[in-house]
Amino acid sequence: MGPDTVLTLAEEKKLVHWIKDLLKCGFPKKVEDLLNTVQKIILDDGRKNPFKNGRPGKNWYASFLRRNPGLEHRVSQGVSKGRDIVTEEAIKKWFKELEDFLKNMTNLIYLNIQAGYLMEMKLRLACVPKLAR
Numbered sequence: 001m002g003p004d005t006v007l008t009l010a011e012e013k014k015l016v017h018w019i020k021d022l023l024k025c026g027f028p029k030k031v032e033d034l035l036n037t038v039q040k041i042i043l044d045d046g047r048k049n050p051f052k053n054g055r056p057g058k059n060w061y062a063s064f065l066r067r068n069p070g071l072e073h074r075v076s077q078g079v080s081k082g083r084d085i086v087t088e089e090a091i092k093k094w095f096k097e098l099e100d101f102l103k104n105m106t107n108l109i110y111l112n113i114q115a116g117y118l119m120e121m122k123l124r125l126a127c128v129p130k131l132a133r
Contacts, residue, residue: 005067006050006060011041016068020129021101026094028128031061072130
C-alpha cells in the first residue's frame with residue numbers, strides 16, 4: 001500500500017481543480033510549478049516535510065498522477081497556425097472563463113504566472129487533464 005500521502009485528499013482535489021481550471025484559461029501548469037506549490041503548502045502549514053531537500057520530486061509526482069487518473073503528463077505545445085486564428089468571440093469567451101475561474105478560487109492562490117510565462121511559446125512539460133487535446 002505504501003506510505004501515507006503528504007497532502008490530504010481534499011488538498012489533492014483542490015490541486016487537481018487548480019490544474020484543470022488554469023488549463024481552461026490557457027495556462028497549463030508546468031511540473032516544476034506543481035512541485036513548488038506542494039512545497040509551499042507544506043511549509044505554510046508547518047507540517048512535517050518528508051521530502052529530500054524539502055521539495056517533492058519525480059516519485060511524488062508519479063504517485064500523484066496515479067492517485068489522480070484524470071491527469072496525465074504530456075509535453076505542452078505552442079500555438080499552431082490552425083489555432084492561431086483568434087476571433088472577438090473567442091477572446092470574450094477566454095476572459096469570461098478566466099473571470100469565472102478567479103471568482104471560484106478559494107484557498108489555492110498560488111498563481112506563479114510571470115510576465116515572461118505569458119509570452120513563452122516553447123515546448124515544456126506540463127501536468128494536464130486527460131482528454132484535453
